[in-house]
Amino acid sequence: MKEVQLLGATGSIGTQTVDIIEEFPHDFRLTAVSARDSVSKIVEIGKRHDLDTIVMAAKHRSTIEKALPETTFISLEEGGLETVARDGRDAVLVNALVGSAGLTPTLAAVESGKDVLLANKESLVVGGELIKKAMKKTEARIIPIDSEHSALAEILAGNRIEDVEKLVITASGGSLRHLGKDELAAVTPKDALKHPNWQMGAKITIDSATMMNKVFEVIEAHHLFDIPYERIEAILHKESVVHALVHFKDGNVHAHMGAADMHIPILTALQGEERKPYRSLFDLARMGTLHFDPIDHERYPLFDLGLAVAKRGGLHTVTLNAANEAAVGLFLAEKISFNEIETLIKKALDHFQNDNHLTLKKILAHDQKVRKFIEDIVKQKVKTK
Ligand SMILES: NC(=O)c1ccc[n+]([C@@H]2O[C@H](COP(=O)([O-])OP(=O)(O)OC[C@H]3O[C@@H](n4cnc5c(N)ncnc54)[C@H](OP(=O)(O)O)[C@@H]3O)[C@@H](O)[C@H]2O)c1
Numbered sequence: 316m317k318e319v320q321l322l323g324a325t326g327s328i329g330t331q332t333v334d335i336i337e338e339f340p341h342d343f344r345l346t347a348v349s350a351r352d353s354v355s356k357i358v359e360i361g362k363r364h365d366l367d368t369i370v371m372a373a374k375h376r377s378t379i380e381k382a383l384p385e386t387t388f389i390s391l392e393e394g395g396l397e398t399v400a401r402d403g404r405d406a407v408l409v410n411a412l413v414g415s416a417g418l419t420p421t422l423a424a425v426e427s428g429k430d431v432l433l434a435n436k437e438s439l440v441v442g443g444e445l446i447k448k449a450m451k452k453t454e455a456r457i458i459p460i461d462s463e464h465s466a467l468a469e470i471l472a473g474n475r476i477e478d479v480e481k482l483v484i485t486a487s488g489g490s491l492r493h494l495g496k497d498e499l500a501a502v503t504p505k506d507a508l509k510h511p512n513w514q515m516g517a518k519i520t521i522d523s524a525t526m527m528n529k530v531f532e533v534i535e536a537h538h539l540f541d542i543p544y545e546r547i548e549a550i551l552h553k554e555s556v557v558h559a560l561v562h563f564k565d566g567n568v569h570a571h572m573g574a575a576d577m578h579i580p581i582l583t584a585l586q587g588e589e590r591k592p593y594r595s596l597f598d599l600a601r602m603g604t605l606h607f608d609p610i611d612h613e614r615y616p617l618f619d620l621g622l623a624v625a626k627r628g629g630l631h632t633v634t635l636n637a638a639n640e641a642a643v644g645l646f647l648a649e650k651i652s653f654n655e656i657e658t659l660i661k662k663a664l665d666h667f668q669n670d671n672h673l674t675l676k677k678i679l680a681h682d683q684k685v686r687k688f689i690e691d692i693v694k695q696k697v698k699t700k
Pocket residue numbers: 322323324325326327328329349350351352353354391411412413414416434435436437460461462513514515516517518519577
């Protein structure tokens with residue numbers, strides 16, 4: 316029986332992870348969950364599972380303790396995510412948090428030698444170097460849940476990384492792909508949240524529409540598979556059937572395909588060596604034509620901008636991520652337009668200097684500073700209107 320600790324249990328990936336755990340009750344036991352504010356969802360999960368620990372915002376303590384008196388409550392404010400990540404030596408940690416909030420627990424888990432099943436790509440974007448260093452010391456592994464990286468891991472299993480010419484990940488183009496650049500100014504969060512292929516959380520759906528998600532995935536692939544940026548490519552593929560390809564040096568190209576269903580990469584990460592039966596609805600013959608195109612660099616300017624930052628590395632990737640998180644939050648709150656996401660990220664990158672000596676403390680402090688910088692610009696703009 317594998318013990319599973321699940322951070323971000325109430326989100327899109329978290330909920331689908333609970334589905335998989337419930338589908339295989341003899342193989343997995345859920346021991347800890349976290350959320351920020353989704354009290355009723357956590358109580359529902361807590362009633363169905365014999366949980367040891369729940370982590371949530373401190374203001375929910377009394378409600379949770381009343382509903383689930385057998386379970387230990389630790390607040391986010393008292394470091395609950397990190398406590399869970401360091402606890403339970405034999406468990407695996409599924410990190411399904413959104414944003415840079417995922418870094419501290421990812422790092423804590425690998426530092427204590429625990430394998431992390433990682434959906435939270437932002438951990439690697441902002442702290443990739445620190446996480447890699449910790450992994451070397453403890454031999455903890457990061458097993459990807461992101462569909463493209465799960466696909467790459469499937470292809471690469473049993474192959475030598477030295478034999479790889481390049482990695483290719485696919486991008487759907489996001490919810491606004493049918494619109495030209497000049498039509499983007501007027502889009503609302505409601506328009507942008509309708510993804511054609513995937514049901515995902517709000518932030519990643521917007522990141523897919525701007526193509527920032529693909530930048531983050533290139534950074535994730537770079538860290539996970541130790542491949543230089545020059546040998547990682549992204550291409551447009553609107554059907555989201557092929558998730559990734561690996562070009563080997565001898566001319567062989569292996570593609571991975573599957574249904575656009577995150578339950579599959581979640582199960583792949585959880586199951587380990589032995590494959591478990593799962594209802595896949597994949598039927599290639601019914602899919603008809605598949606399309607592949609190069610990224611349209613003019614339509615998705617954040618892709619080149621983000622990749623240039625990634626290649627420089629250092630604190631600028633933290634600036635990129637924090638500015639993006641803050642700007643996407645403001646767009647979702649209808650405080651800025653869709654196009655202002657790009658403008659604000661550029662302003663932050665121009666304002667803050669790079670620094671290649673990163674520590675966790677520096678990353679977390681800088682993350683806050685950049686968010687405040689973006690929020691202040693928008694507050695100022697509202698005042699002067
Ligand atoms: N969704 C997908 O299909 C998909 C696919 C590939 C990769 N990913 C990656 O997986 C991660 C999770 O994405 P998602 O779409 O599942 O996100 P989501 O639906 O927004 O869920 C986020 C989860 O994190 C919790 N949370 C949010 N902010 C927090 C904070 N500051 N501190 C502690 N907990 C916090 C939320 O709790 P509350 O419910 O209480 O707010 C929720 O449980 C992201 O990194 C995303 O890029 C997602």
